Amino acid sequence: MNNPVPKPQRFHSVTGLRPEKADYYIGLHAAPWPGVIRAIERAKIRNYSIAVKEIEGRLCLFSYFEYVGEDFEGDMKQMADDPETQRWWRETDPCQIPLPDAAARGTIWADASEVFHTP
Amino acid sequence: MNNPVPKPQRFHSVTGLRPEKADYYIGLHAAPWPGVIRAIERAKIRNYSIAVKEIEGRLCLFSYFEYVGEDFEGDMKQMADDPETQRWWRETDPCQIPLPDAAARGTIWADASEVFHTP
Numbered sequence: 001m002n003n004p005v006p007k008p009q010r011f012h013s014v015t016g017l018r019p020e021k022a023d024y025y026i027g028l029h030a031a032p033w034p035g036v037i038r039a040i041e042r043a044k045i046r047n048y049s050i051a052v053k054e055i056e057g058r059l060c061l062f063s064y065f066e067y068v069g070e071d072f073e074g075d076m077k078q079m080a081d082d083p084e085t086q087r088w089w090r091e092t093d094p095c096q097i098p099l100p101d102a103a104a105r106g107t108i109w110a111d112a113s114e115v116f117h118t119p
Numbered sequence: 120m121n122n123p124v125p126k127p128q129r130f131h132s133v134t135g136l137r138p139e140k141a142d143y144y145i146g147l148h149a150a151p152w153p154g155v156i157r158a159i160e161r162a163k164i165r166n167y168s169i170a171v172k173e174i175e176g177r178l179c180l181f182s183y184f185e186y187v188g189e190d191f192e193g194d195m196k197q198m199a200d201d202p203e204t205q206r207w208w209r210e211t212d213p214c215q216i217p218l219p220d221a222a223a224r225g226t227i228w229a230d231a232s233e234v235f236h237t238p
Contacts (some may be wrong), residue, residue: 048236051232116151
């Protein structure tokens with residue numbers, strides 16, 4: 001018996017945003033580079049959004065996206081290998097302050113655990 | 120000329136979760152009451168999810184949903200007037216620690232600002 005993963009898979013994650021880089025980060029995301037959007041689509045990510053909120057004096061970024069493919073690791077690797085995405089991340093990474101668990105893994109975004117979803 | 124709001128409208132929000140109530144809150148949301156789900160549907164909310172993540176020793180809840188109706192305030196008021204939803208909130212409200220801006224408005228969830236969305 002196959003036990004297929006329900007689709008889409010939803011991913012929530014969190015990172016910090018440097019106050020002095022907030023305007024730059026938000027400006028980049030208000031007009032994202034077309035090549036970056038194409039790489040997201042090729043990675044089978046849909047309905048991807050990022051929100052910002054100050055929590056106790058700390059700016060936090062929250063991301064939500066849906067993954068509709070069959071090979072998450074492979075698709076994420078393909079996106080990470082995309083030169084335009086790498087250029088984008090060279091702009092965005094210095095704007096962000098990873099949470100300790102993400103920093104320990106060498107990543108920017110820390111996974112959040114979904115506790116509820118409407119059927 | 121009408122200038123219709125693009126649909127769906129996406130809403131992101133944040134609140135705190137009391138550590139001593141986290142298991143209870145998560146358990147409630149793992150098996151939400153059918154009447155609460157029906158009220159969410161009647162309020163024209165779709166694809167509603169909540170995630171949890173510890174940030175600097177503080178548990179935070181992040182919600183994402185899409186609103187597909189024409190009268191957000193009216194639909195939210197109808198949901199708030201639903202007796203089953205009111206019973207649910209009597210269980211969930213004491214689990215949560217509103218951020219200061221939400222507390223000042225007498226609400227539980229504080230709005231986060233969307234900075235990015237894939238087309």
